[in-house]
Amino acid sequence: xxxxxxxxxxxxxxxxxxxxxxxxxxxxxxxxxxxxxxxxxxxxxxxxxxxxxxxxxxxxxxxxxxxxxxxxxxxxxxxxxxxxxxxxxxxxxxxxxxxxxxxxxxxxxxxxxxxxxxxxxxxxxxxxxxxxxxxxxxx
Amino acid sequence: xxxxxxxxxxxxxxxxxxxxxxxxxxxxxxxxxxxxxxxxxxxxxxxxxxxxxxxxxxxxxxxxxxxxxxxxxxxxxxxxxxxxxxxxxxxxxxxxxxxxxxxxxxxxxxxxxxxxxxxxxxxxxxxxxxxxxxxxxxxxxxxxxxxxxxxxxxxxxxxxxxxxxxxxxxxxxxxxxxxxxxxxxxxxxxxxxxxxxxxxxxxxxxxxxxxxxxxxxxxxxxxxxxxxxxxxxxxxxxxxxxxxxxxxxxxxxxxxxxxxxxxxxxxxxxxxxxxxxxxxxxxxxxxxxxxxxxxxxxxxxxxxxxxxxxxxxxxxxxxxxxxxxxxxxxxxxxxxxxxxxxxxxxxxxxxxxxxxxxxxxxxxxxx
Numbered sequence: 001x002x003x004x005x006x007x008x009x010x011x012x013x014x015x016x017x018x019x020x021x022x023x024x025x026x027x028x029x030x031x032x033x034x035x036x037x038x039x040x041x042x043x044x045x046x047x048x049x050x051x052x053x054x055x056x057x058x059x060x061x062x063x064x065x066x067x068x069x070x071x072x073x074x075x076x077x078x079x080x081x082x083x084x085x086x087x088x089x090x091x092x093x094x095x096x097x098x099x100x101x102x103x104x105x106x107x108x109x110x111x112x113x114x115x116x117x118x119x120x121x122x123x124x125x126x127x128x129x130x131x132x133x134x135x136x137x138x139x
Numbered sequence: 140x141x142x143x144x145x146x147x148x149x150x151x152x153x154x155x156x157x158x159x160x161x162x163x164x165x166x167x168x169x170x171x172x173x174x175x176x177x178x179x180x181x182x183x184x185x186x187x188x189x190x191x192x193x194x195x196x197x198x199x200x201x202x203x204x205x206x207x208x209x210x211x212x213x214x215x216x217x218x219x220x221x222x223x224x225x226x227x228x229x230x231x232x233x234x235x236x237x238x239x240x241x242x243x244x245x246x247x248x249x250x251x252x253x254x255x256x257x258x259x260x261x262x263x264x265x266x267x268x269x270x271x272x273x274x275x276x277x278x279x280x281x282x283x284x285x286x287x288x289x290x291x292x293x294x295x296x297x298x299x300x301x302x303x304x305x306x307x308x309x310x311x312x313x314x315x316x317x318x319x320x321x322x323x324x325x326x327x328x329x330x331x332x333x334x335x336x337x338x339x340x341x342x343x344x345x346x347x348x349x350x351x352x353x354x355x356x357x358x359x360x361x362x363x364x365x366x367x368x369x370x371x372x373x374x375x376x377x378x379x380x381x382x383x384x385x386x387x388x389x390x391x392x393x394x395x396x397x398x399x400x401x402x403x404x405x406x407x408x409x410x411x412x413x414x415x416x417x418x419x420x421x422x423x424x425x426x427x428x429x430x431x432x433x434x435x436x437x438x439x440x441x442x443x444x445x446x447x448x449x450x451x452x453x454x455x456x457x458x459x460x461x462x463x464x465x466x467x468x469x470x471x472x473x474x475x476x477x478x479x480x481x482x483x484x485x486x487x488x489x490x491x492x493x494x495x496x497x498x499x500x501x502x503x504x505x506x
Contacts, residue, residue: 028224028225032222032225036219
C-alpha cells in the first residue's frame with residue numbers, strides 16, 4: 001500500500017514536471033511566432049483635390065488595411081474600406097457602372113458602399129473625408 | 140485514468156497496441172550489464188529532433204538572400220521575442236550534436252561494438268557522422284557574416300587541391316568562381332532540404348540494422364554467455380533474462396538526456412558567445428578578409444593538417460586515408476575480442492589517434 005502511494009506520488013510529480021517543462025518550451029515558441037504589434041498604422045491621408053477626377057477611384061493604405069477614395073458623378077469624394085465584408089478580398093472599381101465588384105464571389109457595392117448584389121452581408125464601412133484648401137483629407 | 144485505459148483499449152482492439160508495446164518496449168530485453176554509454180544514441184535522436192524544430196522556427200523569419208540574410212538573422216537575434224533563444228539552441232545544438240556523435244563513436248570503438256556482425260551499424264553511423272559535418276558546414280554560411288563567408292571560402296577552396304577536377308568541384312560547389320549569392324542558395328537548399336532528409340533516412344537505416352542485428356553485449360561487467368556468430372546464417376542477438384527497455388533502460392536514457400540538457404542549457408544561458416567569434420557579428424564583405432579566420436572546433440585538426448603539409452594535396456590525402464581507415468575498421472580489425480584492455484594495439488592506436496587529434500585541434504586554435 002505504501003509502495004503504491006509512493007508510486008502514485010512520484011507519477012504525479014513526474015507529470016507535473018513534464019507539464020511545466022512543456023509550458024516552459026511552448027511559451028517562447030508562442031511569443032516567437034506571435035505577430036509583432038505594429039500599432040494602428042497611418043490614420044490620416046491627404047491627396048490634392050486635382051489628383052482625383054470625377055468617376056475615378058484611388059486605392060491606398062489606411063489604418064493597416066486597404067481603403068479607396070472615389071469621386072462620384074455628383075462631385076463629392078467618398079472614402080470607404082476596400083475590404084469586402086463577405087470574405088475579406090479587395091473590391092475593384094468598375095468605372096463603367098460606377099460601382100465596386102468583389103472578384104472573389106461577385107459581391108457588388110454602390111459607390112457609397114451599400115450592397116447592390118451578391119453575398120456581402122454588410123455595406124463597406126465609410127471613412128470620414130474633409131475637403132479644404134484644395135486638399136482631400138481622409139481620416 | 141479510467142478514460143486513458145478506455146482510449147488505450149479502444150486503440151488496442153484496432154491495432155494491437157499492447158502487443159507492440161510488449162514486443163518493442165516492456166518485452167524488448169537488453170543485456171543485464173548494459174551501461175550508460177549505450178544511451179548516447181537516444182541523446183543524439185533528441186538533439187536531431189531539437190535541431191529540426193529550431194531550424195523550422197528559424198526558417199519562419201530567415202531570408203536566404205545575400206542582401207537580406209545577415210539582417211534577418213540580426214532581426215531574429217535582437218528584435219523577435221525569444222529569437223535569441225531559438226537561434227542559440229540551433230547554433231549550440233549543432234556543436235553539441237558533433238560532440239555527442241564523437242562520444243557515441245568513441246564508446247562504440249572502445250567497446251568493440253563495431254565488430255562483426257555489426258559492420259553495417261558502423262558504416263551507417265560513420266556516414267551519418269560525415270553528413271552531420273556537412274550539414275554543419277552548410278549551415279555555417281547561412282548567417283552571411285564575415286566568419287560564415289570566409290570560413291566557407293577556405294573550406295571550399297581546400298577541394299581545389301584534388302588533381303584534375305579540383306577547380307571544377309570548387310566552382311560547382313560555390314556556383315561560381317567565388318563564394319557569393321549562388322553559394323548561399325546552394326548551401327541553403329542542402330542545409331534545409333537534402334541533408335536533413337538524408338540524415339533522417341540514415342537514422343532510420345541505422346536503427347533498422349540495430350534492431351535486426353540486436354544490441355551488443357558490453358565487453359565488461361557481465362556474466363551473459365557469449366556465443367560467437369559463425370557467420371553462416373542470419374542470427375538476431377537476443378538477451379534472454381536481460382532487463383526490459385521500458386521502464387528500466389528508458390530511465391537511463393532519460394537520465395542521459397537530462398544531463399545533456401543541463402550542459403546544453405548551461406552553454407545557451409551562461410556561454411552564449413561560445414559558438415561565435417567577433418567576426419560572426421559583422422556582415423559578410425567579399426572585399427575584406429578578416430585576420431585569423433578559423434573553422435569550427437571540429438574542423439580545426441583538418442585545418443591544421445592542411446597547414447602543416449607542404450602540399451595541400453598531400454594534406455588532403457592523409458585526411459582521406461585516415462577517414463577511410465576509420466570507416467573500414469570493422470573489415471580491418473577482425474579479431475572477435477572486444478575488451479579494450481585485451482586489445483593493446485587497438486588501445487595504443489585509439490589513444491594515440493585521440494591525442495593527435497586533440498593536439499592538432501589545440502595547435503590549429505592557437506596557430
